[in-house]
Amino acid sequence: MPLVPCRACGHQVDTSAEACPGCGATNPGRKMSRQQYDLIVLVIQLVVGTAILFIAGNMAWNAVGPIIKQQVNKPANG
Numbered sequence: 319m320p321l322v323p324c325r326a327c328g329h330q331v332d333t334s335a336e337a338c339p340g341c342g343a344t345n346p347g348r349k350m351s352r353q354q355y356d357l358i359v360l361v362i363q364l365v366v367g368t369a370i371l372f373i374a375g376n377m378a379w380n381a382v383g384p385i386i387k388q389q390v391n392k393p394a395n396g
């Protein structure tokens with residue numbers, strides 16, 4: 319099993335270790351904690367979701383916008 323420095327204290331720990339024997343940090347062999355990973359996934363989902371909403375809204379506006387402008391600019395004939 320490869321040894322990696324603990325992300326918290328730098329103590330050499332097994333990558334599969336669940337806790338660092340030096341400082342007690344959980345999953346010391348991982349580069350990021352589960353909470354950090356979840357947060358990054360959440361942020362990515364928010365960014366992607368916002369981008370999709372923006373693009374979909376823009377496409378909808380491009381499709382409907384000219385029709386609305388046409389209706390607004392149409393001269394009223396009685």
Ligand SMILES: [Zn+2]
Nearest residue numbers: 324327338341
């Ligand atoms: Zn440690």
